[in-house]
Amino acid sequence: MSLADQLQAAASSGQLLDASLDNIRALLAASDNPLYSASIEELATAGRWAELNDRFFQALKFGTGGLRGRTVGKIVTKAERGSAPEDQRPEAPCVGTNAMNFYNVSRATRGLVTYLKNFRANAKLSGKPSIVFAHDTRHFSAEFAKFCAKIAMDHGANVYLFDYCRATPEMSFAVRQLRADAGVMITASHNPAHDNGYKVNFNDGAGIVEPHATGIIKEVNAIKGEEYTALPEAERGQLTTLADDMDQQYLARVETMMLQPELLQKEEAKKLKIVFTALHGAGGVLVPVLLKKLGFNFLTVPEQDVRDGRFPTVKSPNPENASALQMAVDLANKEGADIIIGTDPDCDRMGVGVRNASGEMVLLTGNQVGSLMAWYRTKTMFDLGILTAENKSHAVLLKTFVTSPLQDAIAAKFGINCVNTLTGFKWISAKLSKYESALPADILSRYRDLNNVESRNARLKHSKFLVFGGEESYGYMGDDFSRDKDGNGAVVMFAELAAYAASRGLTVAGLLDQVYCEVGYFLERNESKVFEGASGAAQITKLADSYGSNPPKEVDGSAVIKVRDFRKDEITDEEGEVVMKEKMLFVDLADGRSFAVRPSGTEPKIKYYMFGRSVPAAGQSLSAEELTAAKAKVTESLASMWAWLDKDIDARLAS
Template sequence: MGESAAGDRLTEKRKERYRVWRKHLMADPDLAEDLTRLERDPAALAEAFGDDLRFGTGGLRGVMGAGTNRMNRFTVRLATAGLARYLKGQGTADRGVVVAYDSRRWSDVFAKETALTLAGAGIPVYLFEDIRPTPELSFAVRELGAAAGVVITASHNPPEYNGYKVYGPDGCQAVPSLAEAIVREIDQVEDPFAVITADEQEAVRAGLLRRLGSEMDDRYVARVRQLTLAEGPGDGAVDKRGAGRPGVLATLVYTPLHGTGGKLVPRVLKEMGHWVVCVEDQMRPDPEFRTVSSPNPEDPAAFDRALELARQLKADAALATDPDCDRVGVAVADGHGDYEYLNGNQVGVLLLDYILERRKDLGALPDRGVMIKTIVTSEMGRALADAYGLETIDVLTGFKFIGEQIGLLEGTGRSFVFGYEESCGYLIGDFVRDKDGVQASALVAEMIAYHKRSGKTLLDRLEELYRQYGYYRERLVSVSMPGAEGQTRMTGMMKGWREAPPREVAGLAVMEVQDYLVSRVRRADGSEGKLELPRSDVLKFVLEGGQWFCLRPSGTEPKLKIYFGVRGKDEAQARELVDRLHRAVMERVEG
């Protein structure tokens, strides 16, 4: 009886919430049509109004539309009002906030709502005049000494999604402690419809709203170009396909997948001397991403049009950045007329190898260098770092934790050298504190030219590294679990693995169970230890021989992500190991 009464009260609360929102939304041209559609679909209506869109460690991300559980101008105002309260409480509001946005539907609207809500609270805002890469937002926060940054993006999610990511004064995405502090302030904002927003023209006249454009682009591009490890403009093989183009180092095909990368990536590559041909119909911003099944450079299918062009040109490689240009994917010539896609672990290892080799040759390798990676990224990077005397720091999934560690290194005498994650995110220069598709594109192109000078492709160099360090193979499987039912299933599955962990998997003994939710590691000999990382619902199983797999509910999508990592004596053994481990784990997940 008690449960029924509680359920009735919850239902009535949701109905009241819906009535309040309906009153306001029916006057909103962007949302009235969506609300009318929802009223004909009770299940969709319950999903849209049954909960609040949660502000997580990166901010907000969700489907766009009417409702408290959707991305719309009112949920954006609510989050921004909380951010404004937080900055005023910190006494840093007068330093201002930088706001950027990508090419998604309503991104420009949400960016302006963010800016005018901050201005309405008396906080200065630097708003980019047009779409810009997310890493440039990180750079601008640091360059301007701002108190925070906000970028409107949902990265590579499907077209119906958008998001709201918050950055701290260091240019790093909000880590849990900052996100929790902002959430406490958001909770104090009771009525999103009562949030004050400034008039745009009045905000400009009062000096509270300022536009950022080409000048900030120039400052950012200059810093990216300083990352070069080439000895000079002639340090590389001139590409004969670029005949008549002095100084051309590599022939590249590039696509921004309808996103923000088209603003700066071709410019940087051309200024560095490479011959770049763009996939023209994907250079145009398109919130529907009509020419790709998914605007995700982790998906080889995203390269279909780029590779058609690359084959015609006999290009060295095709590069693709995601809509907010913080990730880059790479497909390279295989020497036989076709192309092979390199996954994020492989590109990361190749970049680390190039950076370490070149910095050693140039006498620029620090005595106490540090490489930072996530716990689900290949262990091959650690092997390379060890060989060059670098320290490796492991962090939880999410580039914000890599950015945070860079800040913690300051003043310790240790130097950041490289940071990466398996999902095609890389960082070379710490003037940005997020993964950077512009930086990575520049260094990948330079790396291609460097190895071409010795008659090698990136595939040739990767094979050399495998022979030297072992044949590492990784795999990621995403199990979709949508809706409330899927969330319940995912929670139960993690509980089951946590409370009844296997002693062996695929014939391999489990040596360690690393449980990041309770910050403990349990070993096969019965001993336990503490994990020095933030708490997170992640389980990693380390097996004999150093093989491993990891279970992690996605923080941005209704999916359970399962990562696998193995090392074999040759390619055949590595493939057999990862296949066997994959089958064994999925039997339990799907059973």
């Protein structure tokens, strides 16, 4: 039986989805690459229809800013494996329209260049578009970046290509410094080793938002094949390699995020010992340079200094997970270190561990870390006279709706603004672009060339000044020179916070308790349900839709008093700006608890965010005893809520 007949028979029997069959036929018709036909035939002959459905049930879609998917299949074909040993990366990426491979990054790059050319033409800008390409340490990241750079040049775009792996925030910084039209980061951030992605930032250095997202997607989807004819040589773009010079420019700005370098002159702070791990990723390029230059006492995890896309020492290179940071914890216990810090493969996320009152190393959540840094930076800027009673109305904390309301409470305590955005750092960055555009024309024209003090003063006088930005998923920002979450900057900010606590004779955990006593105890619990592949995508859609069509009226014994459906309700933020529609639902309960549910934009999961609190009366604070009681009560209330939601999930899927 021919391959075509095998595929048709499988579709007729329901083993192969019609969409999968259509996409397989389209790929084979659009390319004569023997890798494609060999891999598809091998899987079909072996009856691996689930694998073929996962690879072909859709064309890989732009999510929150680009592409993301498997670059190594659950089943690796012989054609993909090549001569590579079983414990090493295959020679070729996963074949499939729903996979991260040369076929899809080619389409993405050609569509991006077309959009940029049209954008420049409509804006009456002369010259070629320019794109910054960077990559992390993941499988095929370096190859994808070089491949995409060549395609972009062949289609008439000038290219800036980093010579080695770099952090996502440095790509964003480079876009702004070079006045490029866009930036592309080849990364899947904190996803498992089998994934990779193609993240697009626009000319402001931020992740793409509308109308650019839809415009780029339209151009990408119009491209079906991978064959193309390069422009005549005179019309092609030029290549510029980025290396140490860009590193130094970026480092100089990151260093300014430390507000009180004199802290490290105090004996207590000098004794602070840090263990850092890059988890085999790009954080190892600049974080050690920063910590050493600023004078921190630190050591790294040698086994995880090795840049390896297999991430061989961890199950998943996600600093949100305790298991990913276990080697750092072990080294800290051996060496008597006070805190541990880990960054993900593209160094835009940071996770930390600190000593508790018993001396045990405990991991803080992204909400706790962000809230601590928001509190410290706000307080310190008032102490230093950067923020005053006169200018504080121009200061702002930026966070997402699903990030801890503790940060709203901190902002209220200090009398500054707090603005909530949709999930995804691109929305925080979009606010920064709005604030930048509000500057007077004479300042705006040279804004990217201002130093940190000049930039800060301009925003405090004429617009809004970012004190701190963050999201619960371990992403943080302390300034606007880069328009993406910044693991390098986050390490500097958290290390300074730890030094501040040490100079006060406190642990970081002790300092967090002080903040709780001041503004109230807030606790969040995040859970996810993972549904992979084609069938999983259908389950996620069904579950998400069920909350919109049938929202709960009672949850865990408490009445629902408010439902905010971000898909259909008109919701405005604290600045009166209408929030774009998103598949997210917020439910508030009569007892003060709340939860949100939304499908992930980058992973095959649906996320649940639960919130509880115990706050003192106005003008009061919590005593140590009251805080202890609040922790126990709120923790139990969220555990009970999740038990109820977990059962409700099963019921919704079964209906």
